[in-house]
Amino acid sequence: MNPMDEKPLHVGVFGLFGAGNSGNDGSLEAVLDHLRAARPDAVLDAMCGGPEVVATRYGVPATRLNWYRGEYRTASRVGAITGKALGKLVDVFRTAAWVRRHDAVIVPGTGVLETTLPLRPWGFPYSLFLLCLTGRLLGTRVALVSVGAGAIGNRPTRVLTRWSTRLAAYRSYRDAQSRDAMRAMGVDTARDEVYADLVFALPAPSAAEPAGNRGPVCVGVMDFHGSNDERELAEEIHGRYLDGATRFVRALAEEGRLVRLLTGDELDRPVADAIVDAVGSPLVTVAEAASLADLMKETACADSVVATRYHNLVCALKVGTPTLALSYSAKSDALMAEMGMGAYCHPAREAEADRLLEQFRELERRSAEVRRVLIERNLVVARRVEQQFAALAAALFPPADHIHAQRETP
Structure with missing residues (x-):
């Protein structure tokens, strides 16, 4: 097969990015930086909460996560309730159409499998379920990468989250308790690894050296x-x-x-x-x-x-x-x-x-002692993030000769 005829790899990123939460955006940035360095040939885009912000700030085409723009506002009037209900149906087809265009979709970091803050089951848990279900049905590999998870009391949210996790092609967690939480919810985590939060991959300034005058x-x-x-x-x-x-x-x-x-x-x-x-x-x-x-x-x-x-x-x-x-x-x-x-x-x-x-x-x-401890621990965490990206590449992007063989098969 002529290399010039190869189709570019299409990778999507999915999550509540561009919606005002800097932690979510930092996880997105870490994955985009990695993909651009490791797979410069890949075509990247996003499905997210704030597509205009993501497109402008990170330079990738972005699609709105929900058809109904008032998805995360409380619906009390008939029109709003109807709009939300219709949006749930429309989002099935929108999500499937978006997923179909990709070889792989990455859900980078963040607490997508937890409810430590108020959350309705038909909000992001439903969106994540649609992603993982359509990925499985359409043959697009969905990866939950260094995500956070926790015990979930609300039954509908727990069911959606459990099935989202089971349907994903790849899973890893940012800490051991997240993996334990998913195991307790009935997910087989035998092959799931624990790495570190993706934000630790971002470049950072050095901590200021203590001076004579106190800092803030x-x-x-x-x-x-x-x-x-x-x-x-x-x-x-x-x-x-x-x-x-x-x-x-x-x-x-x-x-x-x-x-x-x-x-x-x-x-x-x-x-x-x-x-x-x-x-x-x-x-x-x-x-x-x-x-x-x-x-x-x-x-x-x-x-x-x-x-x-x-x-x-x-x-x-x-x-x-x-x-x-x-x-x-x-x-x-x-x-x-x-x-x-x-x-x-x-x-x-x-x-x-x-x-x-x-x-x-x-x-x-104990400031001086604490600073020394943090230097040592950051070296360990940095290695774990590198291991995460290597494992992700192996899981989602098989060697080129394997890809070519698949594409040449009638």
Whole structure:
């Protein structure tokens, strides 16, 4: 067969990208960077939540994830309810048509198999199920790559998630507890591997060397209302979290510390603004960080970080800055333990300012030791991400002679 007649490899990426969550976008960026370096011949595109943002920022054609544009808004009127219902049917055919055009589709990282935040089964769990089902029916290999997973209480969501995972051609997880969660849900994980979060593949600035004057403290905040199974307690949980975070930031400001508030999603900005207003100190400001690269720059310049969102933690740990997790789920605890920081976790649901300050001061006392530990752990994690990409290539992109043989078969 003439090499000039070979069809290019078509690879799609699928997920809630371009919708205001920097962690999701960072996972997309890591996979696109890898594909462009390893498979420069591949034709790439995306099916995602914010196609205009993805197309502009990452330079790939993008298709909207849902036909109905109000998919993630609460539907109360008849027109909206009808639109959502019709959209579910239309999305079956839209997803199948998109999947058919690809040799492989990658779902890169993020917590696509968990419900640590409020989530309806007919939202993204349904979209993921359609992807994996049509991939299996149409012969397109779907890969769930270094994804997060967790126990799911809601039965419809659990069923959709279990079948999505079973139908995928390739699965790997960002931590062992994610694989354990899927095994407990009845998925055969015997051949599934654990690697690391894909964001660890992104380039990062070096952590700033400690200087004579104290640097800022970065405090990552979140629009936290509990998990999908805690909807009835959502406002109580949010109020307790916001009060604890505000008291902690106020205590730092009263000590004369500069505080930079970080966010990880557009939904977090009102929380940051509320803390600034409540503390009322010029020492407390909100960082304008639109991407994980921006977050890494902020955390690299900090003396220490206290953060809630999972990928705020990843950014801080990756650049080697001493970090305390205001943890809202087991995935944060697992990440901190993996990076040698297991002693520095505080539950977001019980944000208690005095105890948080005690842990923070202990972290700062051990800053030099912690930085050395993080350098060592980052080397280990970087190797695991490289292993993930090698395993993905072997699973999805067989040797060229095998591809040619398949394409030459009548």
